[in-house]
Amino acid sequence: MRAAFIRTLSELAEHDRRITLIVGELGFGVVESFAERFPKQFLNAGVAEQNMTGIAAGMALSGKVVFTYSIANFPTLRCLEQVRNDVCYHNANVKIVAVGGGFAYGSLGMTHHATEDLAIMRTLPGMVVVAPGDPVEADLATRAVVSDSRPSYLRLGRAGEPTVHPRGVSFQLGRAITVRNGDDLTLISTGGLLHTSVQLADRLAKVGFSARVLSMHTVKPLDTEAVLAAARETRAIITLEEHSVIGGLGGAVAEVLAESGELRVPFKRLGLPSYFSPYVGSQEFLKAAYGLSLDGILLSLKPVLDLANT
Amino acid sequence: MIEIGKVKALAKRLRIRTIQMVHEARSAHVASSLSMADLLAVLYGCVLKVDPTQPDWSERDRFILSKGHGCAGLYAVLAELGFFPLTWLDDFCQDGSRLAGHITHHGVPGVEVSTGSLGHGLPMGCGLALASKRDGQPYRVYTLLSDGECDEGSNWEAALFAAHHALDNLIAIVDYNKIQSLGTVQEVLKLEPLAAKWEAFGWGVREIDGHDFEQILRALTSIPFAPGRPTCIIAHTVKGKGVSFMENKLRWHYRSPDNDELRRALAELEVAE
Numbered sequence: 001m002r003a004a005f006i007r008t009l010s011e012l013a014e015h016d017r018r019i020t021l022i023v024g025e026l027g028f029g030v031v032e033s034f035a036e037r038f039p040k041q042f043l044n045a046g047v048a049e050q051n052m053t054g055i056a057a058g059m060a061l062s063g064k065v066v067f068t069y070s071i072a073n074f075p076t077l078r079c080l081e082q083v084r085n086d087v088c089y090h091n092a093n094v095k096i097v098a099v100g101g102g103f104a105y106g107s108l109g110m111t112h113h114a115t116e117d118l119a120i121m122r123t124l125p126g127m128v129v130v131a132p133g134d135p136v137e138a139d140l141a142t143r144a145v146v147s148d149s150r151p152s153y154l155r156l157g158r159a160g161e162p163t164v165h166p167r168g169v170s171f172q173l174g175r176a177i178t179v180r181n182g183d184d185l186t187l188i189s190t191g192g193l194l195h196t197s198v199q200l201a202d203r204l205a206k207v208g209f210s211a212r213v214l215s216m217h218t219v220k221p222l223d224t225e226a227v228l229a230a231a232r233e234t235r236a237i238i239t240l241e242e243h244s245v246i247g248g249l250g251g252a253v254a255e256v257l258a259e260s261g262e263l264r265v266p267f268k269r270l271g272l273p274s275y276f277s278p279y280v281g282s283q284e285f286l287k288a289a290y291g292l293s294l295d296g297i298l299l300s301l302k303p304v305l306d307l308a309n310t
Numbered sequence: 311m312i313e314i315g316k317v318k319a320l321a322k323r324l325r326i327r328t329i330q331m332v333h334e335a336r337s338a339h340v341a342s343s344l345s346m347a348d349l350l351a352v353l354y355g356c357v358l359k360v361d362p363t364q365p366d367w368s369e370r371d372r373f374i375l376s377k378g379h380g381c382a383g384l385y386a387v388l389a390e391l392g393f394f395p396l397t398w399l400d401d402f403c404q405d406g407s408r409l410a411g412h413i414t415h416h417g418v419p420g421v422e423v424s425t426g427s428l429g430h431g432l433p434m435g436c437g438l439a440l441a442s443k444r445d446g447q448p449y450r451v452y453t454l455l456s457d458g459e460c461d462e463g464s465n466w467e468a469a470l471f472a473a474h475h476a477l478d479n480l481i482a483i484v485d486y487n488k489i490q491s492l493g494t495v496q497e498v499l500k501l502e503p504l505a506a507k508w509e510a511f512g513w514g515v516r517e518i519d520g521h522d523f524e525q526i527l528r529a530l531t532s533i534p535f536a537p538g539r540p541t542c543i544i545a546h547t548v549k550g551k552g553v554s555f556m557e558n559k560l561r562w563h564y565r566s567p568d569n570d571e572l573r574r575a576l577a578e579l580e581v582a583e
Contacts, residue, residue: 040444046474051433051467058437061423062445081427082464086434089424090415 001138001156001192002099006030008142009067013038019146020059024052024070027099031069049079053094057086060093065146071100072112076121076153087151088126095145096121097154101131101191102242104158106283110276113286114155118190119247121153122220128152128173129220131241131249133194134164137217140171148173157192164194164215174218176226182212185308186230189240190216190249197240199294209305219249227256231263236308238268238301242292245271266307270297312356314523318583320390321351321523325552326579327386327399333572335403337411341550341562343383345487345520346454349545352526353452354387362392365419371449372422372438376431377456377485378412384421385409393420429462431455432482436468439480439540450479450533458490461499466511469540473512478534481541482513485520487549491563508542520545553578 010033013019022043023031035042045052049070056066068075075096076083087094098114105112121129128150132138138156145152169177179194180201189197194215201211212234214226230237237257239250250269257267272290279289287293291300324347332340354360358371375384382402389396394408401407408417412426425431435453442449459465472480490498501507508515514535518525526545533541549563550556553575567575 043440045471046467048464048467048471050429050464051436051471054430054433054464054468055437055440055471057423058434058439059441060437061434062438062441062447064441082430082433085424085427086430 001132001135001161002030002159004135004138005097005142005154005156006034008139010034010037012143012146013041016065016146017041018063018065020064020066022052022056022066022068024049024068024074026070026074049074050082053079053082054086056094057082057090057092061090065093065095067095067097069097069099072098072105072114073117074098076117080120083121084124088124091126092151093149095152095154097156099156100158101155103283103286104192106281106286109280113277115242115272116244116247117153117155118219118241118243118249119251122247122252126151127220128218129155130173130218131155131191132217133189133191133215134161136163136165136167136169137171137215140169141217144171144173155191161192162195164198171217174221174223176223177215177217178212179215180211180213182210183234184209184211185236185238185305186212186214186234187238187240188214188216188227188230188249188253190219191242193240193242193292196292196294196297200297203294203298216249219252222252222256224256227253228260228263231257231260231265234265236266236268236304238270238304240292240297241271242287243271244274245269246274266304268301268304270300312527314527317351317355317523320355320387321348322579322582323390324351324383324386326576328382329553329567329572329575329579331382331386331399331402333567334400335411336566337382337403338564338566339379339382340565340567341489341556341559342377342380342456342487344551344553344556345547345549346377346380346485347383347551348521348523349454349483349485349526349547350383350387352523352530354391356527357530358452359449360391360420362420365393369447369449372435372451374423374425374431374435374451374453375413376425376453377428377459378425380454380456380485381409381411381413384413385418388418388420391420394418428456428459429464432465432468435480435482436471436477439472439477440475442479443477450481452481452483454483454485457484457486457488457495457501458498460484460501460504469508469511469513472540476538477540478538481533481543483543483545485547486544487547489549489558489560489563493560505544508544512539513542514539515542515544517544517546520547521551552582
């Protein structure tokens with residue numbers, strides 16, 4: 001996703017001189033080509049995220065479209081108040097890019113696990129929150145946030161995520177993409193668990209369940225229509241995210257379902273419980289430890305599937 | 311030719327309006343507005359290139375009040391210049407007012423950015439100053455900081471950045487009134503040697519008497535002090551300046567003048583030069 005992002009941004013920057021990329025002394029091996037091609041549209045702010053974010057707001061107030069780029073929680077939580085006050089309150093045209101959503105930097109330890117970012121960014125007034133599910137979505141999301149003047153948060157994976165969508169898939173901020181149609185249950189995922197969701201749908205098909213798969217790349221504004229349609233048309237809803245179950249995609253979908261009133265549908269949030277990982281390991285290892293591997297998910301879904309079948 | 315007399319008269323009006331606003335609103339930070347009144351009067355009276363009839367003029371100088379709690383003074387000077395009606399000052403901080411108790415740009419012509427949490431103005435100023443340079447724009451960016459605000463690390467991130475990028479169109483003015491919320495700067499967190507710190511960070515620095523109009527004007531018309539360097543003006547000021555019983559008193563960081571204090575303060579200011 002990282003490579004897709006920088007490739008698309010370079011393409012856009014060529015034609016739109018307002019686009020400026022500010023990195024917080026991170027992006028080795030990724031951002032150099034952009035810096036060389038567009039020296040007047042690039043800036044390394046150093047290891048100083050508060051200043052980086054304030055600078056981004058200031059440049060945006062001068063008419064630029066500014067991307068801040070760092071990894072994990074550094075461009076969000078480290079400078080949260082700058083994001084809230086300088087960016088959101090001024091409705092500054094700033095796009096915050098975090099590489100390494102969830103456990104992408106798994107073995108680097110707790111500091112590098114971005115596992116509450118969606119919830120926190122989602123509460124900020126005016127902020128659009130996007131977690132692309134594959135490199136195709138990362139490309140399209142980058143284009144979409146440039147065409148939209150609101151502040152936005154782009155939560156990317158890292159490298160090597162499988163491509164799920166065919167080229168040319170239709171992408172719109174705030175509109176879920178239906179990856180699979182199905183009537184029995186709906187899997188709603190955000191970010192890199194999209195591929196797992198599709199695999200899960202395949203496995204469920206083998207045991208007789210027809211699963212709808214929604215890629216909810218935009219966590220805010222949430223596609224409430226897609227959620228409500230799933231509640232009406234299918235018999236269970238499961239959310240999947242590499243993020244705390246508090247306040248992210250699962251929380252957002254739960255809010256919609258709870259307020260919908262008449263809709264009573266079995267519902268399960270799959271994600272991370274609210275404790276710091278006691279484990280050391282790769283992204284795949286940590287996901288498995290938290291029950292987010294394919295087998296782990298199937299195990300935890302059994303009660304929901306039983307309920308949906310009754 | 312700049313008429314110092316007019317600037318002095320403006321400073322006097324700012325002080326009077328500030329005290330009236332804070333009294334009416336029962337709000338705080340009157341002394342913080344008074345210490346910077348002379349700086350604001352010189353800036354808006356004869357230095358900043360701004361146009362009240364076109365608040366969004368693209369080539370205007372940008373002024374950022376990073377010590378957002380001193381907002382009464384800034385609202386007052388903007389109203390005096392005609393950015394918005396003086397009557398707006400009457401309901402400062404009241405229910406339904408346009409003017410919040412920390413400087414707020416929403417719906418208020420002339421306010422560049424909103425602050426209130428300290429340490430935000432200089433980083434945003436860096437962004438504006440860098441954009442000005444990259445776009446070949448003529449404007450300068452002036453940021454007014456409090457001394458207590460210099461405790462915030464983000465200022466020093468910005469100080470490194472501005473010098474590294476040779477932002478000689480960026481000016482930081484420190485309203486060095488020596489008193490913070492809970493004690494003096496000396497008691498809370500020592501800043502000295504303050505000028506040497508900014509110099510060490512690569513800025514051109516001058517210390518002035520922040521109530522001496524000639525000195526303020528001379529400093530503000532000699533920018534940049536060194537080619538290719540951002541400018542820091544350390545303005546030695548008196549907290550509560552202009553009202554004898556407020557001057558250098560910690561309690562006036564938060565206290566709001568009651569009816570009697572308002573009367574006494576206005577009486578002093580009216581007869582002042």
